[in-house]
Amino acid sequence: MPGMLYVVATPIGNLDDITARALRVLREVAVIAAEDTRHSARLLQHFGITTPLVACHEHNERDQGGRFLARLQGGEDVALISDAGTPLISDPGFHLVRQARASGIRVVPVPGPCALIAALSAAGLPSDRFVFEGFLPAKTAGRLARLEQLKEEPRTLIFYEAPHRLLDCLADLERIMGADRLAVMARELTKAFETFQGLPLGELRAWVAADGNQQRGECVLLVAGWQAPAENSVPAAALRVLELLLKEMPLKRAAALAAEITGVRKNLLYQAALEHQG
Ligand code: SAM
Numbered sequence: 331m332p333g334m335l336y337v338v339a340t341p342i343g344n345l346d347d348i349t350a351r352a353l354r355v356l357r358e359v360a361v362i363a364a365e366d367t368r369h370s371a372r373l374l375q376h377f378g379i380t381t382p383l384v385a386c387h388e389h390n391e392r393d394q395g396g397r398f399l400a401r402l403q404g405g406e407d408v409a410l411i412s413d414a415g416t417p418l419i420s421d422p423g424f425h426l427v428r429q430a431r432a433s434g435i436r437v438v439p440v441p442g443p444c445a446l447i448a449a450l451s452a453a454g455l456p457s458d459r460f461v462f463e464g465f466l467p468a469k470t471a472g473r474l475a476r477l478e479q480l481k482e483e484p485r486t487l488i489f490y491e492a493p494h495r496l497l498d499c500l501a502d503l504e505r506i507m508g509a510d511r512l513a514v515m516a517r518e519l520t521k522a523f524e525t526f527q528g529l530p531l532g533e534l535r536a537w538v539a540a541d542g543n544q545q546r547g548e549c550v551l552l553v554a555g556w557q558a559p560a561e562n563s564v565p566a567a568a569l570r571v572l573e574l575l576l577k578e579m580p581l582k583r584a585a586a587l588a589a590e591i592t593g594v595r596k597n598l599l600y601q602a603a604l605e606h607q608g
Pocket of ligand 1: 342343413414415416417418419420421443444445446489490491492516517518519520521548549550
C-alpha cells in the first residue's frame with residue numbers, strides 16, 4: 331500500500347492554534363517535508379516531536395518531489411508543512427501535491443490556521459464571496475496594472491503584503507480604487523500586537539504612514555468590493571467641483587457650470603446643490 335501525503339496547517343503566530351490532529355499526524359508520519367527545516371525544527375521541538383525534517387521549498391520542490399514520491403510509493407506517510415499557516419497558500423507545495431495526485435497517492439488535508447481566512451473572519455467586510463489575490467507584484471508598474479484589472483471587482487479583495495512594501499501598496503490601492511473605498515488592515519494576527527484597522531483607503535494610508543509600528547510585522551489587506559454607482563448618484567469628483575463653484579456663484583449658475591465641466595446631468599447637480607445648501 332502506498333503511503334499518504336498529509337498537507338498540514340501550522341500556526342501563524344500563536345502556537346496554541348495547532349490542532350490535535352496536526353500534532354498526531356506530525357508525530358506519526360515517517361518524514362516531514364518543510365519549507366525551512368530550521369524554522370520548523372523550533373515548532374517541532376516546542377511540541378516534543380522528533381520526526382525527521384527534509385527541506386521542500388520553492389527552489390528544490392520539483393527535484394525533491396521525486397524523492398518524496400518514492401518514499402510515498404514505498405509505503406511511508408509524509409507530512410508537508412510550510413513556515414506558517416496552510417501550505418500552498420502563497421507557500422510551496424503545489425508541485426509536490428500535483429505530482430502525488432498524478433501518481434495516485436492519496437493527499438489528505440489537515441486544516442488549520444490561514445492568515446487570509448483569519449483576517450476575513452474578523453474584518454467585518456462581506457465574506458459570502460471574496461477573491462484572494464496573494465501577493466501583488468513587487469514593482470509599482472506591475473502592481474498598478476494588476477490593480478487596474480481588479481478595480482471593478484465586486485467581491486471583497488484580499489491581499490498578502492510584506493511590511494516593507496505596505497505603504498507603497500496602500501498608495502497604489504488608493505490611486506486605483508479611490509480614496510473613499512473601504513479597506514481593512516489585519517496585522518500580526520494571533521500575536522500580541524494583533525491589530526484590525528478599517529478605514530477608507532486614503533485615511534488608512536495616512537494612518538499607517540503616521541505610525542511606524544503599523545509598518546512592521548505581517549499583514550493582510552482586505553478591500554471592499556466595487557459597487558456600481560447608483561444611477562442617479564453624482565460622482566464624488568463632480569460633487570467637489572460643485573462645492574467649489576457654490577462658494578463663488580449662485581446655485582443655478584454653479585450647477586450649470588459644474589455640468590459643463592464634469593459632464594454630469596445639470597438637473598442632478600442642481601438637486602445636489604440644493605441638498606448641499608439645505
Ligand atoms: N501560508 C500562509 C497562510 O496560510 O496564511 C501564508 C504564507 S505567506 C508566505 C506570508 C504572508 O501571509 C505574510 O506576508 C502576510 O501577508 C500573511 N500572514 C502570515 N501570517 C500572518 C499574521 N500572523 N498576521 C497577518 N498576516 C499574516
